Amino acid sequence: MKKLLTFTLMCTMVISMLAGCSSNNNEPAPVKQNSNTDNGNTPADTGVEEVTNEFGWNVPKNTLEINFYAGQDNPDTVKENSTLMQQFLQEKFNVKLNKIVYDVDMNEKLNLMLASGDYPEVITMLSDEQAAKWIAQGKAVELGQYIDEYAPNVKSQLGDLYKSFLDKDGKLYTLPSYWGILPIPGASGHIRYDWWTAMGSPAFNTPDEFYNVLKQMQAEHPKNSKGEKTYALSGYAPMYKVVAPTLGGMWGLQAGYKVDKDGTNTHWVNTPEGLEMTKFMNKVYRDGMLDPDSFINTFDDWKAKFSAERVMGHIGSWWVSWNAGHEVWQKTNPNWKDEERFVQVKVKADSAEQAKLTALNGRGSYRTIITDKAKNPEEIMKWFNFSITDMGTRIIGWGVPNTANSVWTYENGTFKWVEAMKKAVVDGTYDFTNSDKLGQGVFTLVEGVGTMKDDGKSTYWFDQNFNDEAKWKKLMNENLKDTIYDNTLSVIQIPGNDLLAVTNTQIEEMLETLWAKAVTSKTEEESVKNFNDMRDKLNSSGLKDIEAFRTKENQRRLAEW
Amino acid sequence: MDKPVVEHLPLPAGPVSKWARRKKTLYRERNLWFISLPLIAWVIIFNYVPMYGIMMAFVDYVPGKSIISSDWAGLRHFKAFIDSPDFGNVVRNTLVISGLNILVGFPAPIVLALLLNELRKKRFKQVVQTISYLPHFISWVVVASILFTLLGNEGILNDILLRLGIIDQPISYLGEGKYFWGIITASNLWKDVGWSTIIYLSAMAGVDSEVYEAGKVDGLGRMGAMWHITLPGVRPTIVLLWILGIGGILNAGFEQQLLIGNSQTREYYEVIDTYAYKYGIQLGNYSYGAAVGLMKAVIGVFLVFSANRISKKVLDTSIF
Incomplete structure (x- = not known):
């Protein structure tokens, strides 16, 4: 009896377990294209x-x-x-x-x-x-x-x-x-409009002038209505995607690359413009004007600060300062006025022929x-x-x-x-x-x-x-x-099955980390050193291969399209 | 004529007799084996059969194609990982974070268990134990948000230090790599120290109370009893957990790194598991991810065997 019971128990457990492992027919169910008929879907x-x-x-x-x-x-x-x-x-x-x-x-x-x-x-x-x-x-x-x-x-x-x-x-x-x-x-510099007009609408064109206006504005609004510290600029991760392409555009770069007429692509870290824009961000940081969480914020974190009137400028997509600014305020503040909003502004370095802020594809x-x-x-x-x-x-x-x-x-x-x-x-x-x-x-x-x-x-x-x-x-x-400029020829993706795609992801992750280090350096000398270290590290990690890939593809497009 | 009773004759010596003895033992324990069969089948089906997936590390697997029909890659993915610019950092972070977890996280529950074991008021002991277990049940998502509230640039700690005039600028505890290892070690310790005491407390409960009585007679105080009776009493348990801990030295964590780490601390938080996830699963390079994971597993097995061997030689205690 005992043996029979053991045997039965064992058989039951094995069968029930194997039943759970039975092979599943991987053939997908046929996709129905014609809900009114169950027969085939021939063109006829x-x-x-x-x-x-x-x-x-x-x-x-x-x-x-x-x-x-x-x-x-x-x-x-x-x-x-x-x-x-x-x-x-x-x-x-x-x-x-x-x-x-x-x-x-x-x-x-x-x-x-x-x-x-x-x-x-x-x-x-x-x-x-x-x-x-x-x-x-x-x-x-x-x-x-x-x-x-x-x-x-x-x-x-x-x-x-x-x-x-x-x-x-x-x-x-x-x-x-x-x-x-x-x-x-699609992208630009942004500035808090009512605060700017209250300052007498001081003109600005270059990044340094933009910086000076923001600095003055922050001095006039050091805290929001809740007593929280304000910042001239903030951002959200990944900053190399959110801020850097537009920032580089102020120095004439195209979506983070210098693109020559013959199709040669050079990443911004390998350009003097890249160093200048890093020094600009570092100056903003060192003067306490950059939100120290800029590289950590999620979009929602940033939006919360932005909506709470703790940020007075931005660099990036045009719609975000609408979405996080007056579109929130007009719903939450019954006394909201039309001028309480951000406006999108052109900023161009003197050295640039043209500010290339919006890349069209x-x-x-x-x-x-x-x-x-x-x-x-x-x-x-x-x-x-x-x-x-x-x-x-x-x-x-x-x-x-x-x-x-x-x-x-x-x-x-x-x-x-x-x-x-x-x-x-x-x-x-x-x-x-x-x-x-x-x-x-x-x-x-x-x-x-x-x-x-x-x-x-x-x-x-x-x-x-x-x-x-x-x-x-x-x-x-x-x-x-x-x-605005047409960047169709230079929007280039690396195929996922190419090992260069792994290199590209590594480069992007390293870029975010190392750029954060350069931007948040304590002195300008340190920032320049960290920028140079970043450049060398990225190049030795395969950035040159990515530049070569992009150049080749860009030149093919120039010839064939 | 009587039939010879072959089965009662002594078995011949040598390997044949050994095999026969095994057969006899197997037959004697057949009921136990029958009951174990489902579990053995379970282990084979779910633990060993899927191991054919290891093959993925040696081919260029593309979803939709079978592993067998994928192009052979040999050791290319292993080489790519070793040659990658992240290799040094990833291995360093894994070893350092795990090492710190073992260095701090291994003795801490032993000490706490010893202290709890010395508590005389049962009710108080239960309350303390329960409180110490609770953090184990808090998810890393919640722990991460607690850490942001405490240690963020606008967190409670910075606020206190600023108000006291100790600092004039907030310290970016979560944004500077140099703090990351300390924060992750402290978080792991806080979360698991209480939970890890359970096994030691149960081992301590198994120490014969007569030995304590004898120790008292010989003049041992509480500290002496702890040192000479309790600790030696739980030594096999400590060794067992230490060997297992060494085996898991490359398991430096996963979700805590992803939740607490950020781009600014990446050079300090990226460990083998997060790396394999990002470059294997998220990028869809399954072969690369499998190669990274396999490399980790092989090193882990090697470490377990080494730790076991050392323990056997030095302490005369081992798990196999």
């Missing part, structure tokens, strides 16, 4: 287009369903923001777009998808290096074969850029998630691919063909039209702005949560963000359509009009 099934809707889309007989992964985000928020637009597209276009996001690092998730074979038919927001991995694995569909028949608009809209997406064999695997150039500023930095899970890539290409048109871009960029909260209406082939929404943008009182609810940008797959061709003025970004009328945007554009 879905391609019967019966009606052309008011937006110019040939409505398919059966619903075209496209699932696409779009990187890291909060799934609940995305679902909430997708609802209205999803309903609209289904009702008017018979197209169902399902945006898939996970609150997990995109790189890790993509690798997991590749390893498990569980991924949807479209992936967007990929970097070039991420896309290259999918192409190398044979998981990305060659799109060039469909262009002429199903998506001619892609070619005509992209124009000269089209060929830059072809590989060396002339194959097309990726399309830009965003593309095109909108000549508006016509090709965009993100890519969309159709994966081998797509049963009907032709149908997806048809959607891309519509989405990339000016009308498609309006719908995707501006959100659902013709509802109570819409920002635009579309009737009888004519679009109009909703005046109340336009006014709110012009006045700077627009609530951007409304944009989220309308699904603005939520289904972006191949959108042009430059100026639309049909009217020569509209643009994908709803709030950028009234820059000439919006007082503060107009001021910003005027201040920064000659600080």
Whole structure:
């Protein structure tokens, strides 16, 4: 009896354990592209287009369903923001777009998808290096074969850029998630406007003059209303990405590199301009004007200080001082005045020919691919063909039209702005949560963000359509009009499977650490020494190889594009 | 004619007899082996079978392809790690942080356990023990935020020192590398000293009370009893934990480094595990990460065997 009991117990444990280890069929479930039918999705099934809707889309007989992964985000928020637009597209276009996001690092998730074979038919927001991995694995569909028949608009809209997406064999695997150039500023110096005007609006042009104005301003506002110490400048990690490219632009560098006419790329640490900008930051630090936590702050830490009126200047993206400044104050302070805000300003070193503060990239930095899970890539290409048109871009960029909260209406082939929404943008009182609810940008797959061709003025970004009328945007554009440049040829990524990508990450991490050391040095001599040490260390760690890689690629582009 | 009783004949000497003896023992203990089978299967399936993944360190693995069909890389990833500019710092930080943890964190619970063992009021002893265990249950995320509140540029400590006039500028305790090792060691100690006393206290409870009585008769005081009876009584436990601690010397921590460290202290906080995570998992260079991890594991095994051998020779105590 005892033996029987032991044997039974043992068998039960082994079987139950092995049952848990049973092999899982790794074949992914077939991705459904057509929710109304369970049969296959041949072009003949879905391609019967019966009606052309008011937006110019040939409505398919059966619903075209496209699932696409779009990187890291909060799934609940995305679902909430997708609802209205999803309903609209289904009702008017018979197209169902399902945006898939996970609150997990995109790189890790993509690798997991590749390893498990569980991924949807479209992936967007990929970097070039991420896309290259999918192409190398044979998981990305060659799109060039469909262009002429199903998506001619892609070619005509992209124009000269089209060929830059072809590989060396002339194959097309990726399309830009965003593309095109909108000549508006993206980064600059920032200064607290009401405090500056209260000082008599002293003029400044060079970094040293900017420093002097900020110093005087800090002297006049040493503490905020809660008695907390204030700083002339602050920042958040990683500073080599957040501050250094714009700061270098004040000395004429292009996104952290000196780019010669022949395409030679030199990293800022190997330039005299790099030393000058480091000395500038060190001076700000030594005078107690730089937040000592600048290299440690997260964006939220920085925003908390910024919103608490503890910072009076900034160097970097234009929108952050809006987001952390008056957009917070106008909600929290009933007595807020319009002048209580930051303005974006040009700062240019005397030695620079031009301040290069905003680098534009016509090709965009993100890519969309159709994966081998797509049963009907032709149908997806048809959607891309519509989405990339000016009308498609309006719908995707501006959100659902013709509802109570819409920002635009579309009737009888004519679009109009909703005046109340336009006014709110012009006045700077627009609530951007409304944009989220309308699904603005939520289904972006191949959108042009430059100026639309049909009217020569509209643009994908709803709030950028009234820059000439919006007082503060107009001021910003005027201040920064000659600080914008086309950097398309010099936006170069190192392929992820190249060992140089590891070197590049090491260099970036070391750069942040060593630049922090140079900036926070106690004396200028020490700062210069630490800068030189940084330069030598980075060069011996492979920075020269990265410069060589970039130069070669830049020169290839100059010759071929 | 009687049938010869072969099984009762003495077994021949030599290796055959040894094998037969083993078979006999196995048969005698068959019930125990049967019960152990699921666990043995568990260990094989979950601990040994996945080890084929070690292969990843020797190939250029790309997610989506099988390890076997990946291109052979040999020792290239190991070489790349050794040649990397971070190698020296990463190994130094790992050894220093682990060394400090052993140097400070190993004797501290023994001392605390000895002190707790001497407490006579049971209720008080229980309260002190419970309080000392509590930090163990606090996550590193919370510990990191406590540290930022205490030691940040605008933290409590700087505030006090500024108010007392001891300093005129805040000290960036969390932003200067020179403080990092001390902070991480102190945090580890605070978090785990109480928890680590449990095993020593249970070992101390096992020391025969008659030995203490005999010690008293021989004139030993409390300190003497501690030194001559309690400590020798728990020596096997101390040696066991020391050997295991040496084996884990390359486990210098992970989440505490990522949470408390920052770009300004990177030269002092980056350890092998955080490095393997960043360059292996986050960058998607799994082969490189596997090579770094494997190198660490091999050194760890070597250290355990060495510590065990030294302990066997010097203290006549070992774990295998």
